[in-house]
Amino acid sequence: xxxxxxxxxxxxxxxxxxxxxxxxxxxxxxxxxxxxxxxxxxxxxxxxxxxxxxxxxxxxxxxxxxxxxxxxxxxxxxxxxxxxxxxxxxxxxxxxxxxxxxxxxxxxxxxxxxxxxxxxxxxxxxxxxxxxxxxxxxxxxxxxxxxxxxxxxxxxxxxxxxxxxxxxxxxxxxxxxxxxxxxxxxxxxxxxxxxxxxxxxxxxxxxxxxxxxxxxxxxxxxxxxxxxxxxxxxxxxxxxxxxxxxxxxxxxxxxxxxxxxxxxxxxxxxxxxxxxxxxxxxxxxxxxxxxxxxxxxxxxxxxxxxxxxxxxxxxxxxxxxxxxxxxxxxxxxxxxxxxxxxxxxxxxxxxxxxxxxxxxxxxxxxxxxxxxxxxxxxxxxxxxxxxxxxxxxxxxxxxxxxxxxxxxxxx
Amino acid sequence: xxxxxxxxxxxxxxxxxxxxxxxxxxxxxxxxxxxxxxxxxxxxxxxxxxxxxxxxxxxxxxxxxxxxxxxxxxxxxxxxxxxxxxxxxxxxxxxxxxxxxxxxxxxxxxxxxxxxxxxxxxxxxxxxxxxxxxxxxxxxxxxxxxxxxxxxxxxxxxxxxxxxxxxxxxxxxxxxxxxxxxxxxxxxxxxxxxxxxxxxxxxxxxxxxxxxxxxxxxxxxxxxxxxxxxxxxxxxxxxxxxxxxxxxxxxxxxxxxxxxxxxxxxxxxxxxxxxxxxxxxxxxxxxxxxxxxxxxxxxxxxxxxxxxxxxxxxxxxxxxxxxxxxxxxxxxxxxxxxxxxxxxxxxxxxxxxxxxxxxxxxxxxxxxxxxxxxxxxxxxxxxxxxxxxxxxxxxxxxxxxxxxxxxxxxx
Numbered sequence: 050x051x052x053x054x055x056x057x058x059x060x061x062x063x064x065x066x067x068x069x070x071x072x073x074x075x076x077x078x079x080x081x082x083x084x085x086x087x088x089x090x091x092x093x094x095x096x097x098x099x100x101x102x103x104x105x106x107x108x109x110x111x112x113x114x115x116x117x118x119x120x121x122x123x124x125x126x127x128x129x130x131x132x133x134x135x136x137x138x139x140x141x142x143x144x145x146x147x148x149x150x151x152x153x154x155x156x157x158x159x160x161x162x163x164x165x166x167x168x169x170x171x172x173x174x175x176x177x178x179x180x181x182x183x184x185x186x187x188x189x190x191x192x193x194x195x196x197x198x199x200x201x202x203x204x205x206x207x208x209x210x211x212x213x214x215x216x217x218x219x220x221x222x223x224x225x226x227x228x229x230x231x232x233x234x235x236x237x238x239x240x241x242x243x244x245x246x247x248x249x250x251x252x253x254x255x256x257x258x259x260x261x262x263x264x265x266x267x268x269x270x271x272x273x274x275x276x277x278x279x280x281x282x283x284x285x286x287x288x289x290x291x292x293x294x295x296x297x298x299x300x301x302x303x304x305x306x307x308x309x310x311x312x313x314x315x316x317x318x319x320x321x322x323x324x325x326x327x328x329x330x331x332x333x334x335x336x337x338x339x340x341x342x343x344x345x346x347x348x349x350x351x352x353x354x355x356x357x358x359x360x361x362x363x364x365x366x367x368x369x370x371x372x373x374x375x376x377x378x379x380x381x382x383x384x385x386x387x388x389x390x391x392x393x394x395x396x397x398x399x400x401x402x403x404x405x406x407x408x409x410x411x412x413x414x415x416x417x418x419x420x421x422x423x424x425x426x427x428x429x430x431x432x433x434x435x436x437x438x439x440x441x442x443x444x445x446x447x448x449x450x451x452x453x454x455x456x457x458x459x460x
Numbered sequence: 461x462x463x464x465x466x467x468x469x470x471x472x473x474x475x476x477x478x479x480x481x482x483x484x485x486x487x488x489x490x491x492x493x494x495x496x497x498x499x500x501x502x503x504x505x506x507x508x509x510x511x512x513x514x515x516x517x518x519x520x521x522x523x524x525x526x527x528x529x530x531x532x533x534x535x536x537x538x539x540x541x542x543x544x545x546x547x548x549x550x551x552x553x554x555x556x557x558x559x560x561x562x563x564x565x566x567x568x569x570x571x572x573x574x575x576x577x578x579x580x581x582x583x584x585x586x587x588x589x590x591x592x593x594x595x596x597x598x599x600x601x602x603x604x605x606x607x608x609x610x611x612x613x614x615x616x617x618x619x620x621x622x623x624x625x626x627x628x629x630x631x632x633x634x635x636x637x638x639x640x641x642x643x644x645x646x647x648x649x650x651x652x653x654x655x656x657x658x659x660x661x662x663x664x665x666x667x668x669x670x671x672x673x674x675x676x677x678x679x680x681x682x683x684x685x686x687x688x689x690x691x692x693x694x695x696x697x698x699x700x701x702x703x704x705x706x707x708x709x710x711x712x713x714x715x716x717x718x719x720x721x722x723x724x725x726x727x728x729x730x731x732x733x734x735x736x737x738x739x740x741x742x743x744x745x746x747x748x749x750x751x752x753x754x755x756x757x758x759x760x761x762x763x764x765x766x767x768x769x770x771x772x773x774x775x776x777x778x779x780x781x782x783x784x785x786x787x788x789x790x791x792x793x794x795x796x797x798x799x800x801x802x803x804x805x806x807x808x809x810x811x812x813x814x815x816x817x818x819x820x821x822x823x824x825x826x827x828x829x830x831x832x833x834x835x836x837x838x839x840x841x842x843x844x845x846x847x848x849x850x851x852x853x854x855x856x857x858x859x860x861x862x863x864x865x866x867x868x869x870x871x
Contacts, residue, residue: 056527056592058581066598082577084532084539090577091530093592099530116467119502119510121495122533122597123614128495143564145556153554155566155844166493166501170469181504186533190558203534278763 050369056093058082059415063161071351072197074123077359087194087202091283093418095347097368099205102343104185104209105236105365109229109313113222115180115209115404120162120424126152128161131320141189141200149374154187163210164316170332172324174214178222183207184343199304206342208278213335216313223269226339230259233341237350238363241306242279244270255311260303263350265418271298271390283394304349310341354441361440362413371422371457376409376428389435389450396458425453461780464813469493469824481676482762483608489771489830498605498613505830507757508779510616513754514595516647516776517618520640524633526591526620533599537563539572542731552600554816566599571749574621575727583735583745585625589633593620595754597743607678610715610759617753624746625735625854627724631760634722641670641718644752648761649774651689652717655681663762665833673715676748678764679716682709718755765852771831771850780812782868783832787820787839797838800861809867836864 057079067073075081080095081359091099107117126144129135129144146213157161163181167240170176183414187206196200212221227243228308236243241259258281260270269282273291280288282300316322317333326332338387354361364370371393373386383404390400401413401421409428416424417440426436438445448456468490478494480838486492502510518528537555542547546555546565554566567573574592581587598617605613620637620826624630638654645652652670669692671681680693684702693711702709728744729734736760737743765772775781782804784797794815801811814823814833820839827835828851837847848864850857859867 054525054527056529056581056590083574084576085534085536088532089535090532090573093527093529096528096530114465116505118504118505119507121499121501121614123499124601125495125496137531139557143556143558144553147554148551162495163500169493179467188534203532216461357645443515 050117050401053403053405057419058092059418063452064066066198068195069197069199069262069348070197070355071303071348071422074351074355074360075104075198075347080360080419081198082458085202087200089193089201089344089435090200090201090206091344094176094368098362098366099343101112101366101368102237103207104345105233106184106244109232110180110209113180113229114181115181115211119185120156120159120166122186124154124156124162125369125401126154127156128165129159132161132316134161141191143188143190155189157189158338158340159183159208159338160210161320164320164322164336167212167334168320168322172212172322174324174326177210177324177334178213178218180209180211180222181422182207182339183283184335190401191266196265197348197351198344199265199352200267200419201217201344204342205344206340207387209339210279211337211339212322213337214326214332218337219313219343221251221339223309223337226337227257227311230339230341234259234261234306236365237346237348238365239306239346239372240351242270242272242277244279244281245284247284253302255313257309258305261306261349262301263304263352264302266302267378268303270303271299271300273298299361304345304352305342306349307339307341310337312336312338355420358414358420362420363424364422367399367420367422369399371398371400371418371423371425372419372425373400373402374403374412374416374424374428375402376412376426378406379429382427385450386425389427389454392454396454398457425457461810463808463812464816468811468830469503469808470840474488476850478608480608480610480759481608482759485762485766486609486758490866491771491830492609493723496613497551498602498611500609500612500755501615502755503781509758509773509777510754512777513648513757514618515596516644517595517752517754520643521591521593521618524591524636524640526593528594528623529592529713530594530596530788531567531570531577533567533597535565535567536548537571538567539564539576543572543727544571550817552602554599554601568598568600569749569751570594570619570728570855571621571723571747572731575731575733575747577746578623579731579733583623584731585737586736588735588745589622589624589629591620591633592821593618593750593863597623607676608759608762610763611678612755615753617751618754620750621748623733624748625737627744627746629726630722630748634720634748637720638668638750641720641750641752645670645672646716647776648757649776650738650757650760650764653681653683653688653714655690655692655714656695657692657719658695663677666724668720669716670718672717672760672764673712674760674763675713677713677715679714680777681712681714683712684709701813715756715763716750717757718750723749753819766831769825772830773833775833776832778810778831780810780832782809782813782834782836783827783830784813784836785816785827785837785839786813787816787823787837787841790840793838793840797836800836800838800865803865805869809868834868836868 059079065077081089244258245258246258275296276294278293313348316336321336323331424438470490492500655669655671657669686707687705689704725744725749732744734742835849
């Protein structure tokens with residue numbers, strides 16, 4: 050794609066109204082635009098990142114037999130009153146009355162909706178287990194929306210719900226989802242610790258988080274440096290030694306990038322979600338839920354991977370894998386770059402070609418700000434060769450075009 | 461995909477709480493599930509339809525150089541006060557105050573947000589024209605949410621905004637968008653009339669709608685039976701003869717499936733969206749906006765194409781192009797059907813295979829209810845042959861597998 054045609058409003062100055070590093074950088078690089086605290090527009094480059102993460106997530110969820118659907122944001126009070134959460138979530142759930150006096154809320158999560166939905170379909174043991182997920186915008190009245198896209202009032206989330214005939218069956222699937230999550234984080238290039246956590250109101254004992262170590266994090270976890278056991282500090286805080294291997298635990302700041310909850314038969318009992326077993330008896334369904342904040346994940350990647358020059362995108366979720374830069378106005382350079390672009394695209398690489406009429410210094414700096422994994426420079430100085438730079442290592446090489454291409458295609 | 465593994469809760473009884481035909485059928489066939497009036501969950505089959513329509517829309521928008529982005533639903537009052545629409549949209553825009561006393565609204569449309577967003581990027585004549593669109597859920601407090609997914613309180617919409625240096629440049633692009641819309645409707649198989657319309661507050665003279673004739677429609681249009689000129693009845697109503705060819709106009713009920721608005725320099729002036737021209741002078745930007753209600757389009761297709769037996773999906777947006785039915789329990793039939801499925805999928809056909817253990821009568825009826833364009837039946841009765849049925853014409857043929865495949869692959 051030609052950079053002259055894409056809406057990518059980079060700024061030379063760091064936005065002053067943002068506090069967080071990720072909020073500043075993502076705006077300066079033209080990936081997002083702030084509408085109000087905790088509420089951002091995702092510009093074409095940012096949207097490409099969200100789509101790449103969503104694609105990874107879909108692939109892993111299909112592998113564990115989960116099906117995609119889409120539930121609404123507009124919530125009726127009655128449903129949430131069945132579990133008492135209309136009241137207990139009052140402080141973070143946007144709630145209001147419409148003109149006709151109906152109580153409405155915006156979804157912070159979807160357990161109530163999906164349980165209600167499944168109740169309508171008269172489940173039998175043959176229908177279970179069942180796993181359903183969505184990728185959807187959610188809303189929370191965050192009192193402190195100062196962490197950029199990490200703590201949004203409107204945020205994109207993948208939420209999965211699984212339904213089982215027994216606690217044992219649920220436990221087995223719960224482990225499968227953890228493995229799917231591990232695959233997703235590994236693909237992105239994030240080291241995420243599976244952390245024992247407090248589950249809030251319903252599920253004090255059975256909840257886990259995936260935490261990425263970062264000074265920008267709002268959480269604190271205890272981590273074992275040897276076996277990677279981790280526990281959220283809010284769970285106990287008195288633990289000094291690793292319960293697995295005895296090593297002294299370390300305290301680290303971290304960003305939550307996923308969470309999983311075992312509800313057991315809570316919803317089966319409270320909202321009367323039952324299935325008919327082989328004997329024809331009604332039994333409560335066992336439920337678990339699992340979340341990954343997608344916009345938050347973009348914030349975590351930005352905090353962990355950016356440097357003084359700008360963003361540094363991991364290959365798997367970069368909006369484009371390679372940026373081509375044409376320095377100078379020689380038509381021949383542009384011609385070569387366009388031909389190189391075509392060859393790359395035939396090989397399934399996403400290419401951004403900076404064809405803009407601007408100074409070499411400006412283009413090089415802008416390129417570091419937006420942070421594609423690879424940069425290929427076409428310039429008079431390099432003759433028939435190109436300069437290939439790895440954004441993460443900063444390492445640059447002067448290569449023949451064909452050798453540069455071979456490097457780009459290496460897995 | 462195996463039907464035994466998909467979440468597709470068809471119902472034998474017609475839902476009684478729904479008034480509209482599309483709401484009844486889409487629920488009975490397990491495509492959507494109603495949460496409250498005008499608010500639906502989109503189950504796996506329904507979501508597949510939304511994605512197929514979105515893909516068609518994206519293809520046509522890329523062809524006219526439009527770029528995709530994503531804007532938020534949560535709206536601050538201040539922005540909407542700049543155009544006076546916080547007040548003028550009060551009756552249909554969900555508005556409330558959060559705990560800290562901030563006025564919030566949910567987006568009914570995004571002109572204010574995108575104009576504000578572009579203002580921040582200091583436009584020059586080199587940046588124009590520019591066209592940006594999104595596919596996103598919107599909210600409207602519809603007083604009468606009784607038309608199923610045609611008039612949702614939460615609905616999926618494609619909205620495009622274009623920005624120009626002059627009224628002439630805008631007019632040229634406006635015509636291009638009309639052609640893109642024509643292509644989209646033609647692909648889906650809907651006959652949509654380009655209709656002169658009233659544009660509401662800002663743009664009385666310059667607004668068009670695309671209208672599909674249907675008795676389920678809430679609009680009335682005057683149509684010329686000869687040259688296909690059309691005008692919304694609310695525009696004048698006194699017109700008897702076609703202004704193009706003089707034929708007597710006919711009055712028809714219709715469903716609006718798209719609309720386009722020329723705002724001219726209104727936003728340039730009112731919200732101070734300016735660009736720097738070649739002489740370095742600030743000039744107002746010319747703006748137009750264009751919408752297609754995607755969930756509404758699903759409703760329109762249902763109203764136009766369904767019959768007494770159920771849904772009838774046009775090929776381009778059917779969740780699966782072909783449904784394979786195995787009647788009877790012979791393992792050999794299932795084996796043949798699975799092999800046929802594989803061959804079809806290699807040829808890029810989406811296949812749903814009804815492998816469920818149920819009676820032939822039930823499976824045949826269920827198959828007509830969900831309405832895939834083609835059905836292929838494997839049964840003992842047909843021996844090595846299969847029965848191929850076209851859902852739209854109802855025509856059935858007994859064919860060799862290879863001849864059935866050849867028919868399915870015909871464009």
